[in-house]
Amino acid sequence: MASGFEILHRLEPSALVYKAIIGAIAADVLLLAFILLRRNYRKHYFRKRDARVFELRQQWDALISGEIPYETWRRKSFDRRIIEDIALDAFEAAVADESARLLRFLRNSGLIEKRIFEARKLKGWRRRSALVALGRTRAPEGIPALSEALRDRDAEARNAALRGLGRLGSPEAAEEILQWLAESGLKVPILPLQSALINCSRERPQILLPYLKLAGPELREVLARVLGEVAGPSLGAELIGLADDELPELRAAAARALSNAQPGPVLEVLGELSRDKVWFVRLRSVVAMGKLCDREAIPYLIKALTDSNRLVRMRAAEGLVDLKSEVVSIFTRVVKSGDRYGLHAFLAALENANLFKTLDAELRQPANLQSEAERGELLKVLHTGTLLDPKLVRASLPLETVAR
Numbered sequence: 205m206a207s208g209f210e211i212l213h214r215l216e217p218s219a220l221v222y223k224a225i226i227g228a229i230a231a232d233v234l235l236l237a238f239i240l241l242r243r244n245y246r247k248h249y250f251r252k253r254d255a256r257v258f259e260l261r262q263q264w265d266a267l268i269s270g271e272i273p274y275e276t277w278r279r280k281s282f283d284r285r286i287i288e289d290i291a292l293d294a295f296e297a298a299v300a301d302e303s304a305r306l307l308r309f310l311r312n313s314g315l316i317e318k319r320i321f322e323a324r325k326l327k328g329w330r331r332r333s334a335l336v337a338l339g340r341t342r343a344p345e346g347i348p349a350l351s352e353a354l355r356d357r358d359a360e361a362r363n364a365a366l367r368g369l370g371r372l373g374s375p376e377a378a379e380e381i382l383q384w385l386a387e388s389g390l391k392v393p394i395l396p397l398q399s400a401l402i403n404c405s406r407e408r409p410q411i412l413l414p415y416l417k418l419a420g421p422e423l424r425e426v427l428a429r430v431l432g433e434v435a436g437p438s439l440g441a442e443l444i445g446l447a448d449d450e451l452p453e454l455r456a457a458a459a460r461a462l463s464n465a466q467p468g469p470v471l472e473v474l475g476e477l478s479r480d481k482v483w484f485v486r487l488r489s490v491v492a493m494g495k496l497c498d499r500e501a502i503p504y505l506i507k508a509l510t511d512s513n514r515l516v517r518m519r520a521a522e523g524l525v526d527l528k529s530e531v532v533s534i535f536t537r538v539v540k541s542g543d544r545y546g547l548h549a550f551l552a553a554l555e556n557a558n559l560f561k562t563l564d565a566e567l568r569q570p571a572n573l574q575s576e577a578e579r580g581e582l583l584k585v586l587h588t589g590t591l592l593d594p595k596l597v598r599a600s601l602p603l604e605t606v607a608r
Contacts, residue, residue, distance in 0.1 A: 257286055264290070268305065274313045288315055292340045307343060316343050323349040332364035339368025344376060351380045355388070366392055370400030375411060378404035382415045390423050401430045409434040413442055416454070428453035432488075435461030447473050452482040459485060463492035471496070475504040483513040490516055494523025499530055506537055509546030517546060521553035531559065532566050539585050551589055560586075 260283070266272045267287065277283040288310075295306050310316050319341070322334035335353055338346040346368070353365035369377040378401060390397075405412055409431060416427050428451060435443060439461065446458040459477045462470050474496075477489035490508045493501040501523070508520035524534050538550045554560045567583055584590070 253282075253286065256283065257290070260286060260290070268309045270309075270312065278313065284315075288337070291315075292337065295340065295342070303342075307341065310341055310343065316341055316346065320346055320349045323353060332360055335361070335364040335368045336371070337368075339371030342372050342374075344372075344374065347372065347374075347376055347380055350377070351384070354380070354384045359391075362392055363396060366396055366400050370396070370403050373403045373406070375404065375408040378408075378411055382411065385423060386415060386418065389420070390426070394426055398426060398430055401427070402433045405430065406434045409436060410439060410442070413439075421451070424451055425453045428457045432457030432460040436464050444469070444473055447477055452480075452485055455480060455482070456485045456488040459488035459492050463495040471498065471500050471504070474501070478504050478508050483511075483516065486511060486513065487516050487519060490520045490523060494519060494526060497526055499527060502527065502530065502534060502537075506534070506541060506546075509538060509549060510541060510543045514545075514549075517549040518553070521546075521549040522556075524550060525553040525557045525559060528559065528562075531563050535563060535567075535586070536582065539582060544589075547585070548589060551586070 260267065263272060267277075268291075277287060291306055291310060295303060298306060316338070319334050319338045323331060323338050323346075325331075326334060331353075335350060338350060350365045350368045350372075353361050354369070356362055356365070366381070369381055381397075381401060381404065385397075401412075412427055412431050412434075416424060416431070419427060431446075431454070435457065443458045443461050446454050447462075449455055449458070455477060459474060462474055471493065474489045474493050478486050478493070480486050480489070486508065490505065490511075493504055505520045505524050509517055509524075511517050511520070524538075525531070527534065535550070538547055541547075551560075554563060564583070564586060567579055567586065
């Protein structure tokens with residue numbers, strides 16, 4: 205009887221096909237065996253880890269306080285990783301006293317110093333993991349190591365260092381990021397950079413101002429967006445000065461930040477910005493005036509109801525509706541403006557604020573208007589959304605409103 209190899213030899217070219225099929229079957233068997241082996245290993249690993257986490261959780265207070273000596277678990281990499289993960293996860297949601305306790309534990313146990321060493325000496329994903337974990341500790345002694353990684357040639361290491369500094373959330377970390385940007389320019393993705401700077405400069409937004417003056421156009425836009433998120437009334441006159449900047453992002457940031465200031469000269473600045481040639485600057489200024497809730501902003505908001513941009517009209521209408529005590533006179537002036545898009549935006553804002561019935565009731569009160577005809581015309585506009593002749597409601601406006 206001929207052997208299998210002799211049969212393959214007689215088949216000649218067909219033998220190659222059979223060999224390929226046999227090889228593919230063998231490869232599939234090996235791959236399947238690897239998958240099953242890996243699955244069983246991971247199942248065993250996670251079962252073991254879950255049991256160990258439960259044991260350590262029962263002893264957590266003793267571990268944190270040092271009652272259980274650190275030497276009993278620091279040399280066991282399996283236990284050390286679990287304890288560090290638990291501590292960092294608890295750090296995210298801890299109150300001030302608990303945060304100080306956890307940070308003291310991370311320092312006394314040497315976990316922070318270990319992460320600093322790994323961030324400086326390791327390579328690849330281990331280093332990136334150490335950089336992010338170092339940021340999660342929020343320990344200021346980790347800033348130099350993270351700053352060094354920002355200047356690394358590896359883009360992934362730079363991104364990990366940026367994430368770590370953003371997790372720290374301190375002005376000192378913001379200073380390091382800004383100094384690196386001044387030296388190297390924009391070498392990381394914009395969104396992670398914005399998130400890191402917003403988180404770090406929230407306590408001291410004024411640290412952004414010197415870099416805004418010296419940065420290039422692209423970086424100035426990024427810093428302007430960050431300033432718009434973190435700026436507050438403490439910046440004062442600096443914000444008013446930024447309202448005249450040539451960069452639209454910076455004017456929009458100034459408008460957004462001025463919503464936290466006291467009304468007065470701020471309203472004049474926002475009024476000027478509400479006539480800006482860039483739509484999102486107008487939008488930010490209108491939103492800011494709405495947040496101020498000052499009746500002096502009514503003329504600017506009514507003017508914004510006639511804006512060419514739908515979003516600006518909508519936010520202007522929302523700002524006007526928030527002035528509930530002036531709703532009758534505002535509605536009268538909106539009708540008088542003769543702009544049907546502005547009227548529809550105002551009516552939509554009334555509906556969204558559940559004030560439609562309130563305005564209807566107030567319009568029916570004789571004390572609010574001078575004649576029955578005027579009340580009827582305005583009620584018709586309210587219920588139909590159809591404009592009437594502005595002359596019919598002119599007499600109903602207060603003297604100071606007509607003067608404006």
